[in-house]
Amino acid sequence: MPAVSDPICAPATPLLPSAVAVLRVSGSDLADTLAPLLSLPEPRKATLRTLCWEGFRERALVLFFPGPSSYTGEDLVELQVHGNPLLVRRLLTHLGRLGVRQAEPGEFTRRALLNGKQGLLEAEALRDLVAAETDTQIRLAQARAGAQPTWIHEARAVLTPWMSRAEAAVDYGEDEGIGLDLKALKNDLLRLRIGFHVEQARSRAAIHLREGIRLGIVGRPNAGKSTLFNALAGGDRAIVTDLPGTTRDVLEVRCEWRGLPLRLFDTAGLRESEDRVEQLGVARVGAVLEEADLVLHLTPVGDGPDGLSETTLAPFRGKVLEVSTFADRGKASGVAIAALQGDLDALEAALKERLLGGLAPDACLGALATGRQVELLDELVRQLDLLSALDEGCPPEVPASLLQGAWAQLARLTGEDRADSALDALFSGFCLGK
Known part of the structure; x- marks a missing residue:
């Protein structure tokens, strides 16, 4: 990784034709670095400047944020120019x-x-x-963007304080008679552990909300799959008819419901079919079941078991939710819906x-929501659970090690x-201007 203070630049807006494009420059001593192109304006005051370089002449709105009081902690300059992608590329080349x-x-x-x-x-x-991509995901991210939980x-x-006591017991306990009160330690940890277990539940739910719930809809022909699909998607995304086999491929849509x-x-x-296209569609169901977080197996009210559906779903039984459709036509039990009438509360x-x-989605706001975060939270809980299970009289080195691990x-x-390595994995998912 290059030195942190060396000057960098990137477009903060997409390189597409637009009214305005924004370029960001960050580094130390930008007044000297950018002097051949422009003189920096008064800090935090939007100022018009004329940029001249290699035959180009461009009027730009310039903002200067001197370090350390800037987004990056370094000198930061934003150039707002006309949103011609070629013009922006030429300016980036000159900055280079x-x-x-x-x-x-x-x-x-x-x-x-x-x-x-x-x-x-x-x-x-x-x-x-x-x-x-959805309102809930925006709120979930915004709730985590402020102060630490x-x-x-x-x-x-x-x-x-317990780390200090444990280290003192390890270093001086034998000579000075300093011990570690495990009972008091466990009492202090009890409240933490209760809170951590709550956070684990919120975080596991938040991961589903952050990533989007992969929901597979399966069942025999005319079981109401496409009707439910359209009801959840909020529009006519799939063709619905009384003819069996209307849907012959996997249809996918992202939405918020x-x-x-x-x-x-x-x-x-x-179903068993002689239609080659329909056979191909049925063959693709397995891939959907493999990737889905939950599989909705739709069965019309009053219909009995279906051999092909049972065989197909058998390897995925742990993530199958049985749903009775057309609940308006007769008595139904369990999760019963009438998608055409909008009766989806049970689902x-x-x-x-x-x-x-x-949990309700809003109850997950502020919770940890990435795989990295939840993995570390789980390990933190494991360390505290081990501490709470220690027997009186165990050597102080054991709780000291577990406290350090937590x-x-x-x-x-x-x-x-x-x-x-962790930072590389995180920032590789950012756009250039961030």
Whole structure:
């Protein structure tokens, strides 16, 4: 990775024809670096400047944020120019000749992290905000973009003095008679563990919301699959007729339904058929079942078991939700719906129970929501559970080691332990101007 202070630049807006394009430049001593192109204006005051380079003459609105009071913690300049992609490329090329290199993906935010302008959790939330596709995903990212969660501060406040006591017991206990009160330690950890288990449940639900719930819809022909697909998608995305075999391929749509970000997959009706195209559609159902978070097996009210459906679903039984359709036509049990009439409350409740642990989407706001975060939270809980299971009289080295392990998970979670591999994985998913 190049030195943090070397000047970098990137477009902060897409290279598409538009009214305005924004370029960002960050680094130390930008007044000297950019002097051949422009004189920097008064800090934080939008000022018109004329940029002249290699035969081009462009009027630009310029903003200057001197470090360390800037997004990156370095000098930061934003150039707002006309949104001609060729013009922007020519300006980026000229900046390169002035010694300003092209930024790597996410490098502006990476510098903000390394210069203490934001934390790792906030950086991850920013990435999710840019990638969000539904209202719920936007709110989920925004709720994590502020200060660190309260439970992290509480964990530090509890663990810090106990780490000191445990280390003192290890270093001086034998000579000075300093011991470690395991009973008192366990009492202090009990409240933390209860809170952590709550956060685990919220985080597992939040992951589904962040990534979008992959929902496969399967069943025999005319079981109401496409009708449900359209009802959840909020429009006529799939053709619905009384003719069996209307849907012959997998249809996919991303949408938000009642606060749930969904990736819906409508599949061909499961039946034996001589139609080659329909056979191909049925053959693709297995791939949908493999990838789905939950499989909705639709069966019309009053219909009995279907051999082909049972055989197809058998390997995935653990993630199958049985749904009775056309509930308006007769007595139904379990999760019963009438999609054409909009009667889907039972399905909503079942989805939230199976995938969100019964939580409402808004109850997940502020929760950890990435695989990295949840993995570290799980390991943190494991360390505390081990501490709480220790027997009285065990050597102080054991609780000291577990306390250090718990602290290490917190440090990795918040970014204080800045492993380059973890940061590389995070920032590779950012756009260039971030």
